[in-house]
Amino acid sequence: MLVLGIESSCDETGAAIVQDGRYLLSNIVASQIEVHNRYGGVVPEVASRQQLTAIIPVLEAALEQAHCGWDDVDAIAATYGPGLAGSLLVGLTVGKSLALARTKPFVGVNHLEAHIYANWLRQGEQPQAGVGAINEGDPEFPLICLVVSGAHSELVLVREHGHYELLGQTRDDAAGEAFDKVARILGLGYPGGPAIQQAAQRVEEELRQQKKSLKQARKAYLLPRAWLRGTYDFSFSGLKTAMLHLAEGATGVAPELRSTGQAKQGSRYARMGEQAAQAGAPDVALLASSFQEAIVDVLAVKTRQAAQEYNVKQVVLAGGVAANASLRERLQRELTPLHVRLSYPPIEFCTDNAAMIASAAFFHLSRGERHGLDLDVQPGLSL
Numbered sequence: 001m002l003v004l005g006i007e008s009s010c011d012e013t014g015a016a017i018v019q020d021g022r023y024l025l026s027n028i029v030a031s032q033i034e035v036h037n038r039y040g041g042v043v044p045e046v047a048s049r050q051q052l053t054a055i056i057p058v059l060e061a062a063l064e065q066a067h068c069g070w071d072d073v074d075a076i077a078a079t080y081g082p083g084l085a086g087s088l089l090v091g092l093t094v095g096k097s098l099a100l101a102r103t104k105p106f107v108g109v110n111h112l113e114a115h116i117y118a119n120w121l122r123q124g125e126q127p128q129a130g131v132g133a134i135n136e137g138d139p140e141f142p143l144i145c146l147v148v149s150g151a152h153s154e155l156v157l158v159r160e161h162g163h164y165e166l167l168g169q170t171r172d173d174a175a176g177e178a179f180d181k182v183a184r185i186l187g188l189g190y191p192g193g194p195a196i197q198q199a200a201q202r203v204e205e206e207l208r209q210q211k212k213s214l215k216q217a218r219k220a221y222l223l224p225r226a227w228l229r230g231t232y233d234f235s236f237s238g239l240k241t242a243m244l245h246l247a248e249g250a251t252g253v254a255p256e257l258r259s260t261g262q263a264k265q266g267s268r269y270a271r272m273g274e275q276a277a278q279a280g281a282p283d284v285a286l287l288a289s290s291f292q293e294a295i296v297d298v299l300a301v302k303t304r305q306a307a308q309e310y311n312v313k314q315v316v317l318a319g320g321v322a323a324n325a326s327l328r329e330r331l332q333r334e335l336t337p338l339h340v341r342l343s344y345p346p347i348e349f350c351t352d353n354a355a356m357i358a359s360a361a362f363f364h365l366s367r368g369e370r371h372g373l374d375l376d377v378q379p380g381l382s383l
């Protein structure tokens with residue numbers, strides 16, 4: 001079965017054709033990163049207008065790349081939530097219109113569920129990077145999925161296709177949101193996750209070459225971790241605030257933020273920043289590395305605990321933050337002794353794409369499920 005998937009929930013416009021929920025015939029993504037980089041984040045009004053101009057060329061490119069005509073496509077799927085209403089409307093309306101015009105079955109897809117299904121996608125060649133098994137065959141149920149994106153941080157128990165049990169979620173900022181905000185504080189640009197990862201990798205490599213201890217170097221910035229013991233919930237706002245104060249104290253790191261009055265001069269973290277500044281120039285890359293370690297620590301330990309409690313044989317990662325090399329490595333170290341398999345999608349399928357929409361749709365269609373053309377967008381949809 002060939003499914004045409006459409007994704008437009010935020011600032012990426014995607015169209016893809018996927019066979020049987022797994023095999024990629026085409027995958028086109030138009031990104032608005034350059035536009036939003038100017039503002040340091042996604043501007044909803046701008047995002048929906050960009051979706052409008054991108055959607056038709058992206059669709060045409062997906063059909064062309066797959067060498068497909070309309071007769072070859074068996075069903076059409078589009079994201080209907082969660083996301084930005086204006087952006088979602090573009091993909092959903094185009095998807096439903098195509099289904100009507102071409103008399104094809106239509107399925108609306110939950111964007112979060114689709115991130116999980118990115119783990120079912122396979123490519124011809126094995127993607128390089130990282131450790132652990134990458135999509136060698138279908139994941140095995142029951143499994144624990146850590147969904148970490150720009151808007152979500154959720155630990156989910158998946159007992160079988162379509163059955164999701166939410167074990168915990170963020171009480172404030174999502175993991176990706178924390179990466180983005182902290183990158184802004186450090187002046188590293190948008191999107192923050194890849195920028196922080198790069199800066200961290202750079203300083204870690206430098207320290208290795210100088211034969212210096214990373215652990216010792218990170219002691220200049222001891223950052224808080226919210227464990228919220230007894231729950232699988234997350235909280236990253238304390239860490240973000242600590243980073244803001246640190247940057248405040250360490251003169252020259254975030255000059256633009258000092259004028260916003262958000263600073264709490266004299267806080268513990270501001271003093272830590274001042275001390276680091278006095279000892280030498282404040283090191284943005286080392287701050288990035290310490291921040292990344294703090295966030296990865298909490299995500300990896302809680303995911304390992306959930307895998308143990310629910311006695312699963314497999315953990316999968318999903319969402320943009322699943323592209324993070326440090327998270328992948330750390331989780332692999334947590335899970336290997338337990339003989340729990342870790343898998344995660346190749347990087348381009350961690351961040352928003354339409355192939356994962358087509359994959360999730362295939363499993364709904366296989367169960368005989370589809371939506372009417374009166375389906376509306378649901379910006380606040382959950383799993």
Ligand code: KG4
Pocket residue numbers: 010148149150151152175176177179180191192193194197319320321322323324325350351352
């Ligand atoms: O899943 P996604 O593309 O969009 C949402 O549905 O939110 O996730 C985007 C998020 C951004 O916050 C971005 O900074 C983060 O994923 N991200 C990363 C990395 N690549 C993307 N975070 C950490 N490390 C990365 N390598």
Ligand code: ZN
Pocket residue numbers: 111115149150319320351352
């Ligand atoms: Zn997403």
